[in-house]
Amino acid sequence: MRDFASIVIWLFVASFWEVVVAPLVSIYGVKPDIGMIIVIYMALFNRNPVALIFGFFWGVVVDSMVPGNLGWSALLYLLVGYGIGHISTRFHWGTFAAQILLVFGAVAFYQTGHFVVLNFDEPNTFVFHFVRYGLTTALYSTLIWGLLRYFPGIHQVGKAA
Amino acid sequence: MASIQFGSVRRNRALFPIGLIILSFLLILSPMGMKEYIAEIGIEIFYLPIENIKGKFEDLYKVREHARRLEAELEKAKLQLSYFTDAVEENRRLREFLSLETDYGLKLIPAEIVKLPDIPNQCSVIINVGSDFGVRPDMAAIAPDGLAGKVKRVYDNSSEVQLLIDPSSRVSAVDNRSRVQGILKFNPIDGMILDNVPVHEDIAEGDTIKTSGVGGVFPQGIPLGVVAHFKIGSTSYFFAEIKVEPFVKFSRLERLFIMDNASR
CATH class of the missing domain: 2.40.10.350 (Rod shape-determining protein MreC, domain 2)
Structure with a gap:
């Protein structure tokens, strides 16, 4: 029950960020992927299955804006949550550099999948969208993770794994 | 904690992600009508309430800004009103002066008092017209209500008027x-x-x-x-x-x- 409540609260926190905060911190249309940051945090700290469930539902929430693609983001977030939760037991993610790489890689993976689906009918625009929004979103999200690392408790991420 | 709450999940660790992946594919492959329905639920639960609250705060902010702007305009209007009231009063006094010219049949030289007496007992004032305007000593100085005094000393651009309340008047x-x-x-x-x-x-x-x-x-x-x-x-x-x-x-x-x- 507590995990369920935690997931619902995090879903609302992420929604609040998307609706209220993201437009304020957006730089030329690029905003950090807070959903992915939460998935990574959960995967490293809470491990599965909380990260999996949050990732799945957050993906559904994200896809609500583009009903035609419903399910894709859920799948991508799910895979990221599962993947990180899976490898976190085998590697040590306590170092800052490792976490940076992890966040950047995860966001870049999601953005790749996201733009592949979005630009499925127009493959030529994929590179532009991926470079213009995908990589920049990955960089921005990594920066936010770097800043959040100084928050109390965040530095414990990785050690728990 | 997760092991307690999601005990069944832990027991079926391999099946759980697979189940969610299958669910994702079901969503992807579901008909458009179904997708729209689910998307609508997602928006109504997670986005709309926050959007509404955000909208209310934005409205509140706008109302506050509007109130602040109106307050500033009100202050400005008050100042203007004060200015216009003064102007109306001045207009009235000038009309009274103009009527004096008609009443006495004499040429009147308008003057403003530029300096009040320094010493309370000294009952004379300085006006801003002097010999350049044709003012000469002993000319009568009148106010709309009646005689105020007489010109005592005259300079080029100013004069001293001895008021009736001067003990030597x-x-x-x-x-x-x-x-x-x-x-x-x-x-x-x-x-x-x-x-x-x-x-x-x-x-x-x-x-x-x-x-x-x-x-x-x-x-x-x-x-x-x-x-x-x-x-x-x-x-x-x-x-x-x-x-x-x-x-x-x-x-x-x-x-x-x-x-x-x-x-x-």
């Missing part, structure tokens, strides 16, 4: 009703008095006192004041004690008109 006056004449003067103890009026003369409280024109300094008929107090025998057996309430409020003087005697 003397004005030949006449009772407008009975034509009894006297000298209007001022002393700090009794105030303005009509002197040199024999006790048997016909003077009554409420009579209007005007300039008599005797002496040639002041034109005849300029209002001076009203008899406020008439008493016989308290200070002298020969002259009545007559106190006059001046028409001009000397503490509120702002503008004067200098009467050009030569234009008569």
Whole structure:
């Protein structure tokens, strides 16, 4: 029950960020992927299955804006949550550099999948969208993770794994 | 904690992700109508409430900004109103001055008081017109209500006006009703008095006192004041004690008109 409540609260926190905060911190249309940051945090700290469930539902929430693609983001977030939760037991993610790489890689993976689906009918625009929004979103999200690392408790991420 | 809450999940660790992946594919492959329905639920639960709250806060912020702007405009309007009120008052006074010119048939030189007396007992003011405007000594200085004084000293661009409340000021006056004449003067103890009026003369409280024109300094008929107090025998057996309430409020003087005697 507590995990369920935690997931619902995090879903609302992420929604609040998307609706209220993201437009304020957006730089030329690029905003950090807070959903992915939460998935990574959960995967490293809470491990599965909380990260999996949050990732799945957050993906559904994200896809609500583009009903035609419903399910894709859920799948991508799910895979990221599962993947990180899976490898976190085998590697040590306590170092800052490792976490940076992890966040950047995860966001870049999601953005790749996201733009592949979005630009499925127009493959030529994929590179532009991926470079213009995908990589920049990955960089921005990594920066936010770097800043959040100084928050109390965040530095414990990785050690728990 | 997760092991307690999601115990069944832990037991089926491999099946759980696979189940969610299958669910994702089911969503992907579901018909558009179903997708729209699910998307609508997602929006209504997670986005719309937050959007509504955000909208309310934005409205509140806008209302606050609007109120602040209105407050500033109100202050500005108050200042303008004060300015216009002053302008209306000034307009009224100027009209009164213009009517004076018609009443006395003399050329009037408008003047503003630029300096009040430095010493309280010194009862003269400085006006902003002097010999350049044709002002000469002993010209009458009038206010809308009546005589205020006379020009004492003249400079190029300014003049000193001796007010009636100067103890050394003397004005030949006449009772407008009975034509009894006297000298209007001022002393700090009794105030303005009509002197040199024999006790048997016909003077009554409420009579209007005007300039008599005797002496040639002041034109005849300029209002001076009203008899406020008439008493016989308290200070002298020969002259009545007559106190006059001046028409001009000397503490509120702002503008004067200098009467050009030569234009008569």
